[in-house]
Amino acid sequence: MRKKMSKKPESPRISYFNQTAMTAPYLFWAVAFIIIPLLMILYYGLTDKSGAFTLVNVAAIATAEHAKALWLALGLSLVSTVLCLLLAYPLALILARRQVSQQSFLVLIFILPMWMNFLLRTMAWQTLLEKTGVINAVLSFLHLPALNLINTPGAIILGMVYNFLPFMILPLYNSLTKIDPSVVNAAYDLGANGTQTFCRVIFPLSIPGVISGITMVFVPALTTFVISNLLGGSKILLIGNVIDQEFTQAGNWHLGSGLSIVLMAFILVNMVLTGIFDKNGEGTAL
Amino acid sequence: MIKKSAEKIYTGLIVLFMYAPIVTLMVLSFNNSKTRAKWGGFTFKWYAALFDNQAILQALSNTLSIALLSAAAATLIGTAATLAISGMGRRSRAVFMSVTNIPMLNAEIVTGISLMLLFLSFGIRFGFGTILLSHITFNIPYVILSVMPRTKQLNPSVYEAALDLGASRFQAFFRVVFPDLLPGIVSGFLMAFTMSLDDFIITHFTKGPGVDTLSTKIYTEVKKGIKPEMYALSTLIFLTVLILLLLVNYRPKPQDAAIPGAERTQK
Numbered sequence: 001m002r003k004k005m006s007k008k009p010e011s012p013r014i015s016y017f018n019q020t021a022m023t024a025p026y027l028f029w030a031v032a033f034i035i036i037p038l039l040m041i042l043y044y045g046l047t048d049k050s051g052a053f054t055l056v057n058v059a060a061i062a063t064a065e066h067a068k069a070l071w072l073a074l075g076l077s078l079v080s081t082v083l084c085l086l087l088a089y090p091l092a093l094i095l096a097r098r099q100v101s102q103q104s105f106l107v108l109i110f111i112l113p114m115w116m117n118f119l120l121r122t123m124a125w126q127t128l129l130e131k132t133g134v135i136n137a138v139l140s141f142l143h144l145p146a147l148n149l150i151n152t153p154g155a156i157i158l159g160m161v162y163n164f165l166p167f168m169i170l171p172l173y174n175s176l177t178k179i180d181p182s183v184v185n186a187a188y189d190l191g192a193n194g195t196q197t198f199c200r201v202i203f204p205l206s207i208p209g210v211i212s213g214i215t216m217v218f219v220p221a222l223t224t225f226v227i228s229n230l231l232g233g234s235k236i237l238l239i240g241n242v243i244d245q246e247f248t249q250a251g252n253w254h255l256g257s258g259l260s261i262v263l264m265a266f267i268l269v270n271m272v273l274t275g276i277f278d279k280n281g282e283g284t285a286l
Numbered sequence: 287m288i289k290k291s292a293e294k295i296y297t298g299l300i301v302l303f304m305y306a307p308i309v310t311l312m313v314l315s316f317n318n319s320k321t322r323a324k325w326g327g328f329t330f331k332w333y334a335a336l337f338d339n340q341a342i343l344q345a346l347s348n349t350l351s352i353a354l355l356s357a358a359a360a361t362l363i364g365t366a367a368t369l370a371i372s373g374m375g376r377r378s379r380a381v382f383m384s385v386t387n388i389p390m391l392n393a394e395i396v397t398g399i400s401l402m403l404l405f406l407s408f409g410i411r412f413g414f415g416t417i418l419l420s421h422i423t424f425n426i427p428y429v430i431l432s433v434m435p436r437t438k439q440l441n442p443s444v445y446e447a448a449l450d451l452g453a454s455r456f457q458a459f460f461r462v463v464f465p466d467l468l469p470g471i472v473s474g475f476l477m478a479f480t481m482s483l484d485d486f487i488i489t490h491f492t493k494g495p496g497v498d499t500l501s502t503k504i505y506t507e508v509k510k511g512i513k514p515e516m517y518a519l520s521t522l523i524f525l526t527v528l529i530l531l532l533l534v535n536y537r538p539k540p541q542d543a544a545i546p547g548a549e550r551t552q553k
Binding site (some may be wrong): 016017033035036037038041094115118121124127222226253256260271 | 387
């Protein structure tokens, strides 16, 4: 299938206006504000205050405090990503199956919440989860014991799932709607039951969407410092919090950059994975 | 039948999950008690107080001007780049698209600190300008990814026909090609505007002292307790957008893709 697509003749190219003049602003912008800044992280991360080359800042990830923050961030973001996938897949299936255009519904669920500031939305979960919060009030009304919800790893996972779920729904929905219905019908005609059709036809065809969604959720979840700050209290430190503190409080840019290089390694693995599954290079992600 | 209602219940639960905090904030904006923990009766006083709170109004004006300017600049640069990229050979196109994907796939914290280091190293004063430059940077990819599918649908013969019939290249572009691109451009602009408006992390690292957007203002207030005026303001913004969206969506004439994100869902 993929081979066939790459053999497809490219659509005729046409250049409007002067190709160089059109490219120049973006080329300048990309070099000045995307590529050079990333090189600066590499420079700061691999040097010490006197400017001499060192690996100390990158190796600092191995210290107990930093390693703990990284493992915790990895663990929480993995759990959140899996939860997002499990929650989003059925919804994407439901939406993709409907005949009517679901455009407005997707806008409703995906775009509209963004107009309410994301810090406020996350903070609102404090109000819901607190000891005296809404959820515990409901529980005590039902004569159930109160739960300790806020400032736990669970609260952080909830915040991650809440904030990043739309990033999973959209790529899944996009890849599911691209599946040719006649392929699914053919599977049924050839005697496959619902489960078989799903496992052997629908799911394999939706894998590019799954990969996109995983990337879109995993990276922001792994690197967040806001959600852990708001819902985890000050005791739970993720790798994002450590880097944020190095830059905004400790002022140690070299150490902060060194730890960021470690983060970038994880992101790079993710980008390569996405690249493999997204052959067109168009980013089905959003 | 059972399956249908199960699907409806499931969709409803997800919507409830997404909107529970939003409803909470709306309720809090009418709460007469100053703390979040207690319901002190219904009041409009935070809405009145909002218009006397200069700090919040200043942050709102910063947020809106940055969103508008950065979305406009990103739309201009991004659209030109998309047209250029779509005319490129396979290899240069792949290079450009990979660079475009970097800000989308990279962590916001990394983008934020990379820009912070850039501004620091070149001695650029932190403030409105640095926030604006950063927002343009992360907005351009959204515009490119919105306009790109439209350029693929273009029929070059139509453009050539316009040229053959005596139109200048400018006329042929703006009267023949541009209208076909417009829905993608509009949705890219709106997407960029929304992203800029909702951004916190990159602004956090690239703002200077004394300049605040709503996000950074909220973040500093979180520790001392958020002023309820902020809930009132968010409720107003949210309701305005909701009403606008409803008006656009339920207009009698079916309209395509003037809504952020709509472009992508069509692919």
